[in-house]
Amino acid sequence: MQSGTMWKLVRCSVLVVLFSRLGSCWSWSGADEPRDQVQIEVLFRPEECGRRAQRGDLINAHYDGFLAKDGSQFYCSRSDKQGHPQWFVLGVGQIIKGLDIGIMEMCAGERRKLTVPSALAFGEAGKGPVPPNATVVFEVEVLSVSKGPRTMEAFGRMDLDKDRSLNKAEVKEYLKLEYEKGGKPRDEPFYEKILADIFRKSDHDQDGLISAKEYNIYERDEL
Ligand SMILES: [Ca+2]
Numbered sequence: 001m002q003s004g005t006m007w008k009l010v011r012c013s014v015l016v017v018l019f020s021r022l023g024s025c026w027s028w029s030g031a032d033e034p035r036d037q038v039q040i041e042v043l044f045r046p047e048e049c050g051r052r053a054q055r056g057d058l059i060n061a062h063y064d065g066f067l068a069k070d071g072s073q074f075y076c077s078r079s080d081k082q083g084h085p086q087w088f089v090l091g092v093g094q095i096i097k098g099l100d101i102g103i104m105e106m107c108a109g110e111r112r113k114l115t116v117p118s119a120l121a122f123g124e125a126g127k128g129p130v131p132p133n134a135t136v137v138f139e140v141e142v143l144s145v146s147k148g149p150r151t152m153e154a155f156g157r158m159d160l161d162k163d164r165s166l167n168k169a170e171v172k173e174y175l176k177l178e179y180e181k182g183g184k185p186r187d188e189p190f191y192e193k194i195l196a197d198i199f200r201k202s203d204h205d206q207d208g209l210i211s212a213k214e215y216n217i218y219e220r221d222e223l
């Protein structure tokens with residue numbers, strides 16, 4: 001466990017060094033850079049590319065963010081939040097738009113470099129270490145892609161007692177079925193972690209239930 005974490009940290013630092021070196025020779029902010037598109041470069045794709053990520057899928061990924069202008073790093077998911085890879089539902093605005101777009105169709109094990117114009121990243125205002133109007137570059141590594149809970153059909157199937165809201169037991173039951181269907185049953189801490197994440201992002205009034213309304217927030221089509 002300990003050595004695993006260390007390895008992740010080491011790996012991350014290596015990436016940082018790599019990126020800052022490459023950053024100095026790559027021209028990421030050239031004049032012909034599109035302002036409204038995400039530039040996608042596939043760095044690695046496994047021979048066996050399984051499920052391709054679609055809108056509504058539950059994704060587990062590492063992503064590191066760099067400023068295009070000088071390659072400096074502003075985010076490293078391998079060192080932030082205890083180095084845990086991030087859980088999110090794809091295509092529903094849980095991550096910045098450029099990531100929602102650029103991660104589409106990725107499979108587990110795939111790595112991409114995404115160059116994201118500010119309009120699809122942190123915009124005119126910027127955020128924290130990201131200055132206003134900044135083009136950013138993400139290196140993304142997808143660790144798992146699974147069918148997420150974000151369809152109304154799934155809502156109906158999850159809502160076992162048909163009270164139009166989802167409690168943790170209902171969501172957990174659904175996740176378990178999905179993972180078992182995929183032949184990859186997981187242990188309790190795994191499910192608890194995903195559940196905590198899903199409820200943190202969806203249960204806006206924090207009453208321990210995801211109402212149809214809270215769930216519906218993810219039905220809007222932003223892309
Ligand atoms: Ca229910």
Ligand SMILES: [Ca+2]
Pocket residue numbers: 202203204205206207208209210211214
């Ligand atoms: Ca709620």
